[in-house]
Amino acid sequence: MAPDAADLPVKSIAVEMALPDLASQIAALEENTQHYVHEENVRPGDTLAAVLQRLGVDDDAAEAFIKSDKVARSVLQLKPGKRIQAQTSDDGELQWLSSMQIDGRDADGVRNVVINRVGDQFKASEVPAKLERRVEMHAGEIRSSLFAATDAAQIPDNVAKQIVEMFATDIDFASDLQRGDRFDVVYETFWQNGEFVRAGRILAGEFRNGGNTFKSVWFDEPSASQGGGYYSFDGKSLKKAFLKSPLEFSRISSGFSMRVHPISGQWKQHKGVDFAAAVGTPVRASADGVVEFSGNQGGYGNVVVLKHWSNLSTAYAHMSRFATGMHKGEKVSQGDVIGYVGTTGWSTGPHLHYEFRVNNAPRDPMSVDVPNAQPLAGAELQRFRNVAGDMSHRFALLSLADKGPKLAMK
């Protein structure tokens, strides 16, 4: 999924593509028969029997087949919102049924499970979904919380989570957000037969937080094992910066109103940053590194120390417990959960004590210019500049359009 800058829209966002085969199959079936096609969305608490009834299917053999066949059984995963189509004869006999199965995060994980009547029998098969890719831009403004803003802008949850991820080295979403902050995001969406299936990756985004504007762009690195990551427009990998807050921020941990805690994120006399949080809140590695220490250590209580690059290390103290596998020498990636907030050691209440150390001496993370471990170079840097430059230019156009009269953007 390369964020091809050419895909970024100026005004219009729809990319027309050929209709999937399934539609023509259905059309061909319809030509020969007098049967009825129904479409239903699965509702919370639905059972197979209830869905089949709404689809007009009155066919015990079909129901038994769905429950017993290895391929057809995936129809039984009745996730609310899942769309199921079926064609029946006028007395409710099932002719065919099609349901979409979505696995993983990628568009590759989407397929249609199709059940066809063959005489008195049924046959189930899996057909990879042929999805139409679109690129959309949505904008939002913070009034109460990030998730309230993304809900209001009709931005799917998996995109909201990516917003948090892509700006996590610039913004502590638990305490930095201000009323009136604005964001724009450009992301992929995938559609089948004109129906929304899922949102994909954010290709670029801009976040205006207080007086600062942060911009980030997705860049595929052919040389990187994990494929790619978010970069600031100057070519610095955000994965090589440190998270602004090691606490996990989610719809659940954030609640629906903005929480600003007096001790959150402030550099203190005792050479650390204290983050207030409920016991059990996940604590994440603020950058890639190796576990240097994990255990109980005096006033720190349960503490993990991670070693990064260039003599940089971080410590996470007072935790209630550790994540599994936190042994000396273990590799961790930025964002990995390493433990959970607690109040062990010399602590007056549940919080995370976070230390950022240079040559083992605590330093205020805000005052340290963190060296970038592996900046882009050579041909990759040149390719990145082309992508980022084009994104930046188109973003400026989109932002202008956003401020002007409403154009045909969604």
Ligand SMILES: [Zn+2]
């Ligand atoms: Zn502290």
